[in-house]
Amino acid sequence: MNIFRKKLLSFLILTATVFILNAEDLPSGYRNITLGMSLEDTKKALIKDSIFGYHGDRDVSLVPGTNKVLIETDSEYGHGSNFLRHCYFQFYDDKLFIITINVNPDRMDYYSIFTKLSEKYGNPTSLNPESASWKNDDVTMSLERPLTLKYIDNKIFKETQNYSNVQPSPAEITRDMFLNEL
Numbered sequence: 001m002n003i004f005r006k007k008l009l010s011f012l013i014l015t016a017t018v019f020i021l022n023a024e025d026l027p028s029g030y031r032n033i034t035l036g037m038s039l040e041d042t043k044k045a046l047i048k049d050s051i052f053g054y055h056g057d058r059d060v061s062l063v064p065g066t067n068k069v070l071i072e073t074d075s076e077y078g079h080g081s082n083f084l085r086h087c088y089f090q091f092y093d094d095k096l097f098i099i100t101i102n103v104n105p106d107r108m109d110y111y112s113i114f115t116k117l118s119e120k121y122g123n124p125t126s127l128n129p130e131s132a133s134w135k136n137d138d139v140t141m142s143l144e145r146p147l148t149l150k151y152i153d154n155k156i157f158k159e160t161q162n163y164s165n166v167q168p169s170p171a172e173i174t175r176d177m178f179l180n181e182l
Contacts, residue, residue, distance in 0.1 A: 026121055027139070027141065027151070029096075029099055030099060030151065033049075033052075033096070034096070035096055035097060035098075035139065036095055036097075036153060039060075039071075039091050042089055042091075042096050043056075043071070052073045053074050053075030054071070054073045055073070059071050059072055067092055069090075069091040069094075070090055071091075072089075073086065073087045073088075083104055084102070086102045087099070087101050092159070092160050093156075096153070098152050099151040100148060100149075101150070102147065103147040104147075105147045108147065109147070110143065110145060110147055117134065117141070121141070130144060131144040137154065138153070138155070139152065139153065
């Protein structure tokens with residue numbers, strides 16, 4: 001192999017290694033809220049951090065007939081940040097497995113967040129006009145339009161999909177029937 005090919009191969013291996021290392025370093029949450037936390041630990045962390053606009057147990061609801069709990073916060077109209085609007089924290093079997101943060105589009109834009117995430121974590125593993133996502137074995141972090149940031153625990157999410165007892169809505173069934181007729 002000539003020197004140019006050896007250097008090119010070394011460069012490609014180094015670039016791939018950097019990309020893989022970046023993908024491994026994905027955050028497992030935002031600020032002091034991380035995936036896998038218990039419901040009680042998440043409540044305590046939300047109380048300590050006013051940016052989320054958590055008001056206590058009145059923001060917590062149980063999804064009937066499941067092991068799922070949802071905390072919904074509204075930082076837009078409270079003591080929270082002007083950058084966040086509504087935030088959702090979903091639990092399954094007392095473990096936080098999805099964090100959804102709706103960012104205020106009047107204060108922040110999609111491109112700025114996308115650029116910062118790409119700088120920190122490399123190119124997204126998936127990119128389309130509606131969203132960009134970065135993924136490793138443990139976490140999926142996605143930026144969705146118009147301006148939503150999600151952190152998903154991949155293992156728990158897969159488990160909930162395998163055991164989902166939610167039936168498709170009539171609208172979903174009708175949509176699928178239409179698509180199947182194409």
